Amino acid sequence: MTTGVLSLDKRVPRIASTVAEPVLVRLALILVSLTFLGLFLFVPLAAILFEALKHGLGAYLVSFQEPDAIAAIELTLLATAIALPLNVVFGLSAAWAIAKFEFWGKQVLITLIDLPFSVSPVVAGLIYVLLFGLQGALGPWLAAHDIKIIFAVPGIVLATIFVTFPFVARELIPHMQAQGKDEEEAALVLGATGWQTFWRVTLPSIKWSLLYGVILCNARAMGEFGAVSVVSGHIRGETNTMPLHVEILYNEYNYVAAFAVASLLALLSLVTLAAKSLVEWTSSVEQKENRP
Amino acid sequence: MSIEVRNITKTFRTFTALQEINLYVKTGELIALLGPSGCGKTTLLRILAGLEGPTTGSILLNDQEVTDRHIGERGVGFVFQHYALFRHMTVFENIAFGLRVRPRATRPPDATIDAKVRELLKLVQLEWLGDRYPRQLSGGQRQRVALARALAVEPTVLLLDEPFGALDAKVRKELRRWLRRLHTDLHVTSVFVTHDQDEALEVADRVVVMNKGRIEQIGTPEEVYEHPATPFVYDFLGGVNLFHGRVHEGRVQVGDLDLALREQGDIPDGPAIGYVRPHEIDLHRHPGEEGAIEALVGRIQPVGAVARLEMVRTDNGELIEGEVSQEQWRELALSTGERVYVRPKSLRVFPEPVE
Secondary structure (H helix, E strand, O other): OHHHHHHHHHHHHHOOOOOOOOHHHHHHHHHHHHHHHHHHHHHHHHHHHHHHOOOHHHHHHHHHHOHHHHHHHHHHHHHHHHHHHHHHHHHHHHHHHHHHOOOOOHHHHHHHHOHHHHOOHHHHHHHHHHHHOOOOOOHHHHHHOOOOOOOOHHHHHHHHHHHHOHHHHHHHHHHHHHHOOHHHHHHHHOOOOHHHHHHHHHHHHHHHHHHHHHHHHHHHHHHOOHHHHHHHOOOOOOOOOHHHHHHHHHHOOOHHHHHHHHHHHHHHHHHHHHHHHHHHHHHHHHHHHHOO | OOEEEEEEEEEEOOEEEEEEEEEEEOOOOEEEEEOOOOOOHHHHHHHHHOOOOOOEEEEEEOOEEOOOOOHHHOOEEEEOOOOOOOOOOOHHHHHHHHHHOOOOOOOOOHHHHHHHHHHHHHHOOOHHHOOOOHHHOOHHHHHHHHHHHHHHOOOOEEEEEOOOOOOOHHHHHHHHHHHHHHHHHHOOEEEEEEOOHHHHHHHOOEEEEEEOOEEEEEEOHHHHHHOOOOHHHHHHOOOOEEEEEEEEOOEEEEOOEEEEOOOOOOOOOEEEEEEEOHHHEEEEOOOOOOOOEEEEEEEEEOOOOEEEEEEEEOOOOOEEEEEEEHHHHHHHOOOOOOEEEEEEOOOEEEEOOOO
16 A cells, blocks of 8 residues: 555655646546446446355355356357357467458458357347247258257357457457568568467567457356347256356345346356456567567 | 569559569679659569569569469468568467468478477577467567568578568667578578668679669669669669750760760760769868859758768759868868859769659
8 A cells, every 4th residue: 555655645746736636636546447347237237246155155066056057157168168269269360361361352351250249149049949949941941850959058158159259359350460471471471380480489579368258258258148038948957058057047046046137157267367367468568578 | 593584564454563674683692672652662572472463474483483383382481571470470380380381291290390490480580489389579570570580491592571661770680680681591592672872782692773663773782782774773883963965076065064075975066964962072161173063052961971061053953962181171170151163073974854
């Protein structure tokens, strides 16, 4: 605390009095931001933990031993484990194509990548129902071949992929565009193959952006509710992900269990936040050093 | 290794970057591709390296067709304008890269790579910087690392894109001399691109002057400077004065001046442009018998070995630049606003281009 106060004291005289806001205004601004954060972030988070632990740690832990809860956690992990690598592959390919080549339809591709951001997740889910559902375009054919997509695991995976696919690409494109292709060309002239160029030159220079995209993508994949809800069918122990399971438990007035699973999701978001800050901090340190 | 460029044409959509380029570079030569920006010189260099493909035409290295050969198999070293060093690798690893990516069968053992990199670091005089990162180096040092990295794979041809373009004047001059020495020692066939005529004239064995996707002239620095083949070359290589006049029966008239066209007797009668460099004009205080161009002395810069002065023609107000030795300058003892008579020692005449 002392150091914080000291550094603040040092900084104050440096702000020219002609441009600095009066102390009162500054205090008011800080107070408003903190109150807002407290009311809308910390109180709910604390409430989740409080509710989850209301009947003691024992009751809290029992919630995770329930087969349906375990199935929900497993399904969430499975959907994420499939969506994440696909997202990395897609993100890298799209970013590479957009940043390093000129091709017809490039602008269309850039616009399409943003589509999941602009479309409501519920609509995204409905698209899959319309495509693969029993009454959908491919429904009869799928039924004839005994393939279940909607109200089954494949539907959940598809919906998760759909809502998460912009994350990695969005992070990589600006970075790769800024870097240009000089270093790759240099590697090729020196006799490196395409793979060697990718592993030794391209990947190391984009690793932070890639990791950042992966973290965001991971958070969204685990927390997605809308699109997954539409295609899931809410079959307990089969097609419920963690967010869906929380909703069901809550609707059944099973508050301890609901908040226990919710606390796990909240924990995940805190971990993501920490990881994200760490990545941002590390890469900004590296960038600072990059400036001559 | 010799380089031969045969009928290379390169078009980007509707833009023609290169038009029927033919060029032969002898083994061990140091060639400059000189021209204004957008003249196609960098495109030609990239085609030689294999970074671009020509639209038509072919490239031969040592009389072997390599137009379709993959970039990594051509054995060329390329130094990029902005160095393109691998920013996440140390200087040492940057230089070692070309050796480390070789297929297992031809990859030298680590100890050999180590020795080779140290030798190159010594060659570019950066022995103590091996474990630094590119971001920690100055522009001149980066340039030398880029060169060492290109040389590590023992290229048979070295290509350099504006090698000194991004450096400040003093470092540029030093590196220029250093590159020339290096070339004398290594004797690897080299082609470099530049827009700086001093650089081209000082460093290269032969200069290729390019303009608008075509070669204007190929020759030794002396040839292109003293005997420019086209008005463009005259204009691009150093300061020049332009006189509009008329050719009539083997003589050229510019204002009151009337000169015989000596070796240029074949220029047809009609409007013509005469070119003369600032140091190729004589200044007199009197018109003399052969006639001269009358002008008024403007700005004078009597600094260094020569005195530079600007003169304004009294007949049409055009500017003439002159350079005379300090000795002559003292004899003339001119000052701003005085009348002076200008006579070119030699005037290079081209027919006026028909618009």
